[in-house]
Amino acid sequence: MKLSNNAQILSKLSTYVMTDAENQFPEIFFSFLRDNNALKIDIPISKPGNNISNTFLLQLLQAIGRKNLSGGRIFEGHLNAVQLIKSFANSYQLTKWSNDILEQKLFGVWNTQGKDGVQIIDQGDGTYKLKGSKIFCSGANYIQRPIITGEWTGSPKQGWQMILLSQEKKNLIKCDPEFWHPLGMKASVSYRMTFTDMVVYSEDLLGQPGDYYQQPLFSGGAIRFAAVQLGGAEAIFSEVHKILKSSERTNYPFQQSRVAEITYLVETGNLWISKAALLADELSNDDSDPGKLVAYANMTRSVIEDICLRVMQLGERSIGSQAFLQSSPLEQLHRDLTTYLRQPGPDAVLTDVGNYAFKQKEIINLWKLEDE
Numbered sequence: 001m002k003l004s005n006n007a008q009i010l011s012k013l014s015t016y017v018m019t020d021a022e023n024q025f026p027e028i029f030f031s032f033l034r035d036n037n038a039l040k041i042d043i044p045i046s047k048p049g050n051n052i053s054n055t056f057l058l059q060l061l062q063a064i065g066r067k068n069l070s071g072g073r074i075f076e077g078h079l080n081a082v083q084l085i086k087s088f089a090n091s092y093q094l095t096k097w098s099n100d101i102l103e104q105k106l107f108g109v110w111n112t113q114g115k116d117g118v119q120i121i122d123q124g125d126g127t128y129k130l131k132g133s134k135i136f137c138s139g140a141n142y143i144q145r146p147i148i149t150g151e152w153t154g155s156p157k158q159g160w161q162m163i164l165l166s167q168e169k170k171n172l173i174k175c176d177p178e179f180w181h182p183l184g185m186k187a188s189v190s191y192r193m194t195f196t197d198m199v200v201y202s203e204d205l206l207g208q209p210g211d212y213y214q215q216p217l218f219s220g221g222a223i224r225f226a227a228v229q230l231g232g233a234e235a236i237f238s239e240v241h242k243i244l245k246s247s248e249r250t251n252y253p254f255q256q257s258r259v260a261e262i263t264y265l266v267e268t269g270n271l272w273i274s275k276a277a278l279l280a281d282e283l284s285n286d287d288s289d290p291g292k293l294v295a296y297a298n299m300t301r302s303v304i305e306d307i308c309l310r311v312m313q314l315g316e317r318s319i320g321s322q323a324f325l326q327s328s329p330l331e332q333l334h335r336d337l338t339t340y341l342r343q344p345g346p347d348a349v350l351t352d353v354g355n356y357a358f359k360q361k362e363i364i365n366l367w368k369l370e371d372e
């Protein structure tokens, strides 16, 4: 797989325009990613055959976040799907779906659900019926290969199962855009998707029940959305910097101190993302303590969330009410980042980190890299 180099992608990305409508999937943006071979990127997992580092991947995600948070969310979902396939597909599936990845089909992962979640009904003849709905399905009907999850019902199998839907199956899903009238991230088109008696086969099942939540894969992926989010904070910083300079409001100690704070917050985020990438590379071939990577990813996403919230507030105080006019890019950035920061279980993530720390005999040098 040949991905245009990072610098090339970054310079091309700078010309990209953001999208902001509930029914407007960022098509031009995804054409751009395809033109740069980004959809066939080989995501690192703990198996041989990796040819890309987490450092490169997170830099790319951060750069994408600077330009388009909705596009970043959908792209991040695509990478999550690729990682699940590489980790859990059997050899027949791996060949089939790797071809789809090489053709740059767009994948996604739809796990979130409400009370009417997806049930997998075992019909006893090697076929299974899907019933129920998924919500917040980023990319909606633009996703060509969605991985969905569901609960086994009336089957010797029990638990939470992944299913990868082929093109014909995917066309049978009922798409409900009415679900999606959010504050921000509109162009992520994260609709409700409903399954009514769709039949799937054993070859569509990905992995075993429970695999979806296997650690450190599940929580470790948080460093990818954190990188996209940090890109959003950087975009806010860029705008604030530009506006204050062009309005000649730089020679004022309060603005200087706010910009100083934004500068170190964004740089703190950069340091966290860099270290998270190095740690993920180091631990991806070490199964001895999966909790370590989980705890670090959980810390990273918590710190990045705080950084983003503080950068937004400092930016708004620096620019004032002009920041909320639609004529300012800050208005959309504020809505998109505020929405994207809402990720599942923020409190549970913190208590997990605390538990991990308490389990250690010694906490000095806990997060030291091997070659530090």
Ligand SMILES: Cc1cc2nc3c(=O)[nH]c(=O)nc-3n(C[C@H](O)[C@H](O)[C@H](O)COP(=O)(O)OP(=O)(O)OC[C@H]3O[C@@H](n4cnc5c(N)ncnc54)[C@H](O)[C@@H]3O)c2cc1C
Pocket: 073, 077, 108, 109, 110, 111, 112, 135, 136, 137, 138, 139, 185, 188, 190, 339, 340, 342, 343, 344, 345, 346, 347, 348
């Ligand atoms: C733009 C966007 C795109 C998305 N795309 C996708 C997608 O493609 N696929 C997908 O699967 N999902 C997607 N999601 C859903 C996302 O992954 C989260 O599941 C969703 O945002 C839940 O966030 P939440 O803030 O409601 O989290 P919650 O976990 O519900 O947290 C809300 C609050 O409740 C607290 N809380 C959590 N559990 C409990 C409990 N048991 N008791 C008491 N308090 C509790 C939390 O700590 C927090 O304070 C998307 C979300 C967004 C915003």
